[in-house]
């Protein structure tokens with residue numbers, strides 16, 4: 001089947017500020033990638049649950065759970081490395097938006113895992129988005145970190 005993801009501007013809106021290459025290199029990496037990023041996960045979701053859901057799209061090479069820099073515990077995201085591009089596209093197409101642990105997860109093409117990317121980049125150790133959230137989200141540590149400090 002022909003790829004439905006031909007236009008790089010449409011395959012991901014996320015731009016990793018720490019990617020050192022040009023926009024064109026970033027787009028090329030996304031087009032060829034067999035890695036996905038999974039966002040909006042509960043802190044309580046296990047690697048086993050991730051494996052069970054994401055292996056429906058194809059054989060998984062590796063799962064890397066996103067961890068809080070300080071506590072070294074899951075902080076609501078992960079990377080999944082597949083063997084094939086077709087399975088990667090199926091993962092984005094069919095699994096994004098489905099419910100895992102009562103939450104709609106977001107599956108995004110990723111430019112490729114590198115050592116260090118498993119850590120949350122927020123000042124408090126978790127993900128940046130959990131610094132600024134103002135809602136109460138029990139699956140992600142309650143209120144956002146800045147609200148908790150107020």
Ligand code: GTA
Nearest residue numbers: 014016037108109110117119120121122126127128129132
């Ligand atoms: N492929 O969508 C993604 C994605 N995200 C969100 C994170 N990663 C992603 N990869 C892909 N697609 O390796 C990866 C990062 C890193 C790891 C942890 O996950 O490449 P992080 O989430 O802690 O930090 O990353 P990141 O991505 O550097 O944060 P960024 O881009 O500043 O902000 C993410 C979101 O936080 C924004 O979209 C926004 O919703 C919110 N946010 C950021 N700054 C503010 C602010 N000042 N006020 C309010 N909201 C904010």
